[in-house]
Amino acid sequence: MTNETMMQYFEWYLPDDGKHWQHLAEDAEHLKAIGITKVWLPPAFKGTSSNDVGYGVYDLFDLGEFEQNGTVRTKYGTKADYLRAIASLKEKDIVPISDIVLNHKANADAKERFAVVKVKPDNRSETISEPYEIEAWTQFNFPGRQDKYSDFKWHWYHFTGVDYDALHDETGIYMILGDNKGWADSENIDQELGNYDYLMYDDIDFRHPEVQEHLKYWADWFLKTSGVGGFRLDAVKHIDKVFMKDFIRYVRENLKEDLYVFGEYWKDSNSDIVQYLEATDLQFDLIDVMLHMNFFEAGEKGSDFDLSTILEDSLMKSHPDFTVTFVDNHDSQRGQALESTVAEWFKPLAYGLILLRQEGTPCIFFGDYYGISGEFAQTGFQDILDKLLYIRKYHVYGPQEDYFDHPDCIGWTCLGDEKHPDGLAVVMTNGEASSKRLNMGELNRNKVFVDYLNNCPQEVVLDEAGWGEFPVQAASISAWVNKETHLSS
Template sequence: MANETMLQAFEWYLPADGHHWRRLQEEIPIFQKLGLTKVWLPPAFKGTGPNDVGYGVYDLFDLGEFDQNGTVLTKYGSKEDYLSLIQSLKEAGIMPLADVVLNHKASGDSKESFSVLRMDPANRQSPLSEPFEIEAWTAFTFPGRRDTYNDFKWHWYHFTGVDYDAKHDESGIYLILGDNKGWADQERIDNENGNFDYLMYDDLDFKHPEVVSHLKDWAKWFLDTSQAAGFRLDAVKHIDSEFMAEFIRYIRSDINPDFYVFGEYWKNDAAMTQDYLEQIDQSFSLVDVVLHMNFYDAGQKGSQFNLSAVLDGSLMQASPDLAVTFVDNHDSQRGQALESTVEEWFKPLAYALILLRQQGLPCIFYGDYYGISGDFAQQDFRELLDKLTFLRQHYVYGEQNDYFDHPNCIAWTCLGNEEHPDGLAVLLSNGDKGWKKINMGTLNQGKVFIDYLGNSTDEVTIGQDGWAEFPVEAGSVSAWVDRDSLVN
């Protein structure tokens, strides 16, 4: 079975020209060459305006079809182009994943009055006021869509909180009062800031039966319409975990039993990540935030970082079948809310760690493959990623042995299997030039290995006992393969 690889097919600063769906469609031959099995597409729903990256979601039933919030197209294009891209990806054998934003709604159509408590932003369990009345943009009637596909209307009682009081022209965190209102249950939500149910905009109340029923109606419509094969779930640590697990169970039982899901649980805490997986009955995968933060720390600390501990606490290590591994994404890139960009010098090492190992589902970031322009410009790593994905497709198989025995120089091998018999040795250094004595097995005796990445010009001949010494340059990565296997 071929190794899986995913692409996050966007970054934050893409041009808002409505052509991204078409650009991605033109890149499908490249995706196939990279061996991609899944492509994570950005949110396709109408947002706050034509420049919305997709996370200020306004109307889940508008995929770039209706004139709402000053635009027909979304930032990425039209509904027609989106559906065409999904169909083309599926025809190419690539699973299209839709980025779904359920936590909040933005840019309401009219104001409503209701009672609230103003809450302490540092402790959302602690009120700063007595109950009082505000006005907020909580009525969503979607006049541009005119009840097409669905006639549900959102009102203040469908939300738990808002961040703007239009009556007094003040911003804050306001807990909506009423029957069965309040933040999500403390046991089923992230506990940062006392209770991290509230993130932004108008926060959905997943205790309200109308909200739950409507979101199931939407999921059925969206999946029938788009034919997307999976979801990336945004901001799940801010959403009631019981709702989230039940929502995915509904999709798999009533719509698509093979539906793939992974969630963004952004928490640099191994124990809490494992606890969340238990809360959702391990029903979907999570992004490996601990591993990403290890990469970030490694890039910052250089040779002072203990490279032999780079996997410690990661999902890749603890729950590999549920780990979506990544180096950077749209939130961690420069200028964003969760900025934790991995230093450019360390990115080749980080990508080797996710693409040349068998644990986890690695996700390549669009900004790393195609580069990023503008105020937060970044070089592309296309040449490197082309090579690493080639190795992943042909060499990352069989018995995997680790040589994580030095704080500045580590290595591992993949010894191959019947279908992919050629071995691979990977070495990383975050300090001086180093070397490792490695066993490639007697099947490789006498073979000459070269660094496919081209960072080392040496040739290594495997001894009759299967052992050899492999070098790696300072602050670099080398991926050693049988020279003759590249010709075949």
């Protein structure tokens, strides 16, 4: 089987022209050709406006079908466009993965009055007021949809908190009071800011039985309607992990047994991330935030960064079977709240570390492949990524041996298997030009290897035992393959 490779097929600053789903449908054949096996789609649900990237979710049942919030289409297109893009991917045996935003709802249709206490923004477990009444936008009637697909209406008691009091025209963080109300239990939620249940907008109360049943109903409708093969779970550190564990188990046991799931748990602590994985019974993968932050630090520090530690504290190292590795995404790109964009000089090395290794499922960022326009413009890396993808597709197999024994120059080999016998040798440095003595095994003895990335022009002739001295240019990466295979590709 070809190595799994995902592409995140969006970035934050895509144009608000409603044509993204059309572009994706047209691109499906190309994605298949370069070795993409999964595509992570942006949220397809009606948001606060046509320009909503998808995380200000208004109506989970509106995929670009109804006139709501001033638009029929979403930023990415109509429901018909969305379904056509999914069908195009599936025709190419690419698994479409939907970005699922369950944590909150935005842009309610009407205001309601209810009791709250105000809490400290930097410690949500500490109240700073007596109980009092506010008025907030918490009633969702979806008048544009007129009960099609579901007649469920959201009210204040379906939420745990809000951030705006319309009665007094004040902002803050307000915890909603009532029977069985309050933030998620501390042991089930991230402990940042005291209790990080509340993130934004109207925060959904996952302990409410009506909410639980409604979301199960929605999941059934959405999977049947869309035909997607997987979920990407947004902001899971803000969602009660008991609910999330039970929800995914329910979906797999009752709706789609082979559903692929990965979640976004953005945290600079490997121990917290691992604890979450285990608390949810290892039911889904998580993005490797710590590895991304290592890439970011390496790009900032240059040759002062110890490359031999590049995998430390990462899920790639601790839980390789449950990680989605990435270099950048829509949250880390320039201008965003979690901005930590990996330096452009280091991106080829970072992508080499996720694409040319066997741990985890690597995810390529749309903005890195096709480029980014506008104020935070970035050129694309399509040429180098196409080469890395080709190598991943045909050479990243068999026993993997690491040579992470120098602060400025590291390497590894993949020795190949029966179906992919040629193998691969990778060397990278964040300093001056260097070389690494690597072993490709006796099956490759006396063979000639060349750099498929064309960064080093020389050839490497292996000795009788399969050893060779593989060079690399300054601040660069080289990926060495059998010359005969290279010439025939």
